[in-house]
Each structure stands twice: as C-alpha cells, then as structure tokens.
Amino acid sequence: MQQTADQQVHNLIRGAGKAKGERGRAKMDIVESKQISEPIKSEAQISHLALDIGGSLIKLVYFSTNSDSSSSSSKDSVAVSSGNEGRPVLEGKLHFAKFETAKINDCIDFIRSKQLRLSGFQKHGAPAGERCTIKATGGGAYKYADLFKEKLGICLDKEDEMDCLVAGSNFLLKAVHTEAFTYMDGQKEFVQIDHDDLYPYMLVNIGSGVSMIKVDGPGKFERVSGTNVGGGTFWGLGRLLTKCKSFDELLELSHRGNNRVIDMLVGDIYGGMDYTKIGLSSTTIASSFGKAISDNKELEDYKPEDISRSLLRMISNNIGQISYLNALRFGLKRIFFAGFFIRGHAYTMDTIAVAVHFWSKGEAKAMFLKHEGFLGALGSFMSYEKHGFLNLKVHQLVQQSPVDASRGGDKIHDPPNGELNENQSIDCSICLS
Ligand SMILES: Nc1ncnc2c1ncn2[C@@H]1O[C@H](COP(=O)(O)OP(=O)(O)O)[C@@H](O)[C@H]1O
Numbered sequence: 001m002q003q004t005a006d007q008q009v010h011n012l013i014r015g016a017g018k019a020k021g022e023r024g025r026a027k028m029d030i031v032e033s034k035q036i037s038e039p040i041k042s043e044a045q046i047s048h049l050a051l052d053i054g055g056s057l058i059k060l061v062y063f064s065t066n067s068d069s070s071s072s073s074s075k076d077s078v079a080v081s082s083g084n085e086g087r088p089v090l091e092g093k094l095h096f097a098k099f100e101t102a103k104i105n106d107c108i109d110f111i112r113s114k115q116l117r118l119s120g121f122q123k124h125g126a127p128a129g130e131r132c133t134i135k136a137t138g139g140g141a142y143k144y145a146d147l148f149k150e151k152l153g154i155c156l157d158k159e160d161e162m163d164c165l166v167a168g169s170n171f172l173l174k175a176v177h178t179e180a181f182t183y184m185d186g187q188k189e190f191v192q193i194d195h196d197d198l199y200p201y202m203l204v205n206i207g208s209g210v211s212m213i214k215v216d217g218p219g220k221f222e223r224v225s226g227t228n229v230g231g232g233t234f235w236g237l238g239r240l241l242t243k244c245k246s247f248d249e250l251l252e253l254s255h256r257g258n259n260r261v262i263d264m265l266v267g268d269i270y271g272g273m274d275y276t277k278i279g280l281s282s283t284t285i286a287s288s289f290g291k292a293i294s295d296n297k298e299l300e301d302y303k304p305e306d307i308s309r310s311l312l313r314m315i316s317n318n319i320g321q322i323s324y325l326n327a328l329r330f331g332l333k334r335i336f337f338a339g340f341f342i343r344g345h346a347y348t349m350d351t352i353a354v355a356v357h358f359w360s361k362g363e364a365k366a367m368f369l370k371h372e373g374f375l376g377a378l379g380s381f382m383s384y385e386k387h388g389f390l391n392l393k394v395h396q397l398v399q400q401s402p403v404d405a406s407r408g409g410d411k412i413h414d415p416p417n418g419e420l421n422e423n424q425s426i427d428c429s430i431c432l433s
C-alpha cells in the first residue's frame with residue numbers, strides 16, 4: 001500500500017518501518033553547521049542512533065529533526081540533489097554525545113530519557129523482544145550487548161570497528177569542509193581536501209590504544225600497525241602519578257607544567273651543549289622522565305603539573321614518531337590523527353605535529369580532525385545506509401580558502417553527564433525516496 005509522506009517520515013523516525021528494503025529509503029545531505037546549535041527542542045524527533053563503545057568512552061551519534069521539517073512543502077528544507085523532487089525532506093542535525101565507559105549506566109539513562117532506544121530499526125520476523133536494533137561498534141558492542149538487552153530491550157547490531165573508523169573518516173573528510181586542519185606553533189590552519197586526491201592516507205586513531213590504518217579508498221584499508229601506549233596510558237598513568245580525578249583536570253595541569261623538571265634533555269647529558277653532529281639540540285628530550293633517576297626525589301617532590309606535561313609530551317611524541325615511521329613504510333605523506341586522546345588540545349597537537357615534522361624532515365604532514373573522537377560512531381551511523389536504511393549522499397562540497405584560526409587549541413568541552421557536544425553538531429537533511 002502506498003504510504004503518505006507523513007507516514008513514511010513517521011516510520012523512519014520511530015523505526016516502525018517493516019522489513020529491510022520495504023521501508024522508505026532515506027537520502028541524507030550533509031552541510032556543515034555554521035553555528036553552535038540550539039538544544040534539541042522537545043518536539044524535535046530523533047532517529048537513527050548509533051554507538052561506538054570503546055575502552056574508555058562511549059560515543060553516540062543520532063539525527064534529530066527540526067520541529068517543522070517533516071513536510072515536503074517546507075521550501076527551505078527541500079534538498080537540491082537530483083531525483084528527490086517532491087519527496088519529503090527532514091531537516092535536522094547530527095548530534096554527538098559521549099560518556100565514560102565506566103559510567104555506562106549514565107549512557108543507558110540518557111538513551112532512555114531521550115527515547116533514543118526507539119530510534120534504531122526493527123528486524124523483520126525477529127521475536128518481539130529482539131526487534132529494536134541499534135547499530136554499534138567498538139569492543140563494548142560485544143561486551144555490553146546483554147546489558148543493553150536487559151536494561152533497554154535493544155539488540156546491538158555489531159559493526160566492525162576498523163570499518164567504522166575508516167567510513168567515518170572518509171565521510172568527514174569529504175563532507176565537512178572545515179574538518180581537517182594542521183596545528184603548528186599555535187597556528188591552526190584548515191586544510192582543503194581535494195576529493196580526487198584524498199587517497200592514500202594514514203589514519204591514526206588514538207583511543208585507549210592506538211590503531212594505524214592505511215586508507216586506500218572507500219572500504220579499502222589495512223591496519224598496518226598500532227601501539228598499546230595511547231590515551232589509556234596517559235590517563236591511567238597520569239591518574240596514578242598525580243591523583244587527578246578527571247581526564248580534563250590532568251590535561252589542564254599540563255598547561256601549567258614544565259617538562260624539563262623531570263625529562264632529561266640532551267643538554268643535561270652534554271653539559272648544556274647541542275649534539276650537533278647527529279642533529280640534536282640541547283633542548284631535545286633525551287630521555288622522558290630521565291631526571292627522576294638522579295634527582296634523589298620522591299613522587300611527592302614533583303609537581304603534578306610537571307608530571308602531566310612530561311607524560312603528555314612522552315606519549316604524544318611517541319605516537320607521532322611511530323605514525324611517521326609507518327607512513328614512511330608505505331610512502332604516505334598525509335597522516336590524519338583522530339581519537340579522543342587529542343581532545344583539541346594545543347600542546348598534544350603541537351607535540352604530534354612537531355614529531356612528524358622532525359622525523360620526516362618536513363616531508364610528511366600531521367593533520368587533525370574536528371570530530372576527532374566520533375569517527376567510529378559516525379561509521380556505525382552510516383552503516384544504516386549500507387544495510388538499506390539510509391542513503392547518505394553528500395552534495396554540499398563547499399571549498400574554502402584555508403582559514404587561519406591562529407589560536408591555541410579549539411577546546412572541545414566534555415559534556416557533563418552526556419550533555420551534547422553541540423558545538424560539533426552537523427546540520428543535515430534526510431530525504432525519503
Ligand atoms: N572524559 C574523558 N574520560 C576519559 N578519557 C578521556 C576523556 N576525554 C578524553 N579522554 C581520552 O580519550 C581516550 C579515549 O579515546 P576514544 O577515542 O574515545 O577511545 P576508546 O574508543 O578507546 O574509548 C582516553 O583513553 C583518554 O586518553
């Protein structure tokens with residue numbers, strides 16, 4: 001039976017369509033949000049929640065409509081992609097939120113309070129209790145599957161983590177024109193991505209651990225390396241050494257610290273001189289935390305600020321170096337760094353960029369992503385498309401001149417209790433076809 005546009009919209013939003021392929025397919029046009037979005041209005045409707053449950057954080061991505069968009073007569077909301085004429089358009093936003101994995105119950109409460117559990121899709125022919133299904137990636141999609149079933153009555157439809165990271169990265173690099181940027185000496189500069197010249201590139205995802213992925217095209221990639229010294233190491237060691245209560249507190253401390261108090265520099269070993277013959281200046285760190293072996297001090301004698309700064313520098317530098325060496329193996333010049341370890345933090349990005357610059361002698365470039373921590377969750381969201389529930393199509397490929405934002409770190413604030421990262425939401429529209 002032919003459905004009215006409103007019925008189609010309702011079904012899409014409520015996940016009440018029938019089997020895969022029977023429901024209205026949706027086309028989604030992404031435009032980048034130009035301003036901080038308002039909080040979701042109560043009448044806004046939410047659809048297509050997707051999750052990435054990592055070792056440290058749970059990331060959520062979902063779409064919400066603007067309250068007045070569920071009509072094809074809304075002129076402003078009609079997408080311009082060919083083939084969609086007269087079809088209903090939902091205008092809205094992709095929203096992002098995150099929770100600590102250790103506080104998974106907060107995430108479950110959030111999903112329940114926002115009625116997000118109704119926003120997946122329904123499996124045709126499945127027993128009543130297994131019908132509501134949500135796309136999820138990350139190790140926690142396996143680990144916490146029973147908990148989601150028990151507490152929310154939803155099944156997690158698992159998507160591979162690496163597939164999702166790459167899908168999310170490719171999508172952002174193509175769809176959001178101010179997504180990628182370089183960061184060096186306090187200067188942030190957006191990078192124009194030539195869509196015909198995007199591949200190959202190296203994607204380094206710094207989560208709890210680190211994955212290094214050579215990306216050759218859509219769905220074409222190889223995880224070429226990784227390291228267990230990642231974001232979890234920084235936060236875990238930092239917590240033990242400084243007694244900080246939160247990741248942001250630890251990061252904040254590093255602003256005020258001086259790593260030279262603990263790190264052993266080339267100059268400390270060479271009597272204040274450079275080691276010119278092998279290209280090391282006296283200020284180069286010869287050995288992270290190396291001073292602690294000879295200072296005859298205890299942990300309490302060091303300032304938490306200095307410890308935090310040394311630790312952040314040690315880990316960022318190490319990741320930058322390993323990433324470059326792997327890029328070198330495959331002749332890759334562009335390395336995109338993502339994952340929530342980065343947190344838009346100036347010193348972290350600067351250290352990584354300097355490491356890449358130093359080891360590559362300026363040949364390779366470190367780039368960072370605005371939606372750094374949400375690649376996996378976005379990839380998970382986009383897998384609705386893969387399975388015929390959404391047809392994502394990017395049409396707004398605005399090319400901008402590089403913008404010099406020249407400021408020290410665009411800090412992305414952690415939402416307490418899962419508040420939305422509104423400053424990262426993406427305006428978009430979904431067209432049913
Ligand atoms: N609020 C936070 N709580 C814990 N870790 C955080 C927080 N914000 C940033 N981080 C950092 O981000 C890392 C997790 O990054 P993420 O990309 O979410 O990886 P994962 O998928 O392993 O959870 C943590 O190990 C930590 O270094």
Ligand SMILES: CC(C)(COP(=O)(O)O)[C@@H](O)C(=O)NCCC(=O)O
Nearest residue numbers: 054055207208209210211226227228
């Ligand atoms: C196992 C993981 C893919 C899990 O992803 P995460 O939750 O850290 O984002 C990641 O932690 C990792 O790549 N660790 C490094 C393992 C290694 O190559 O040594």
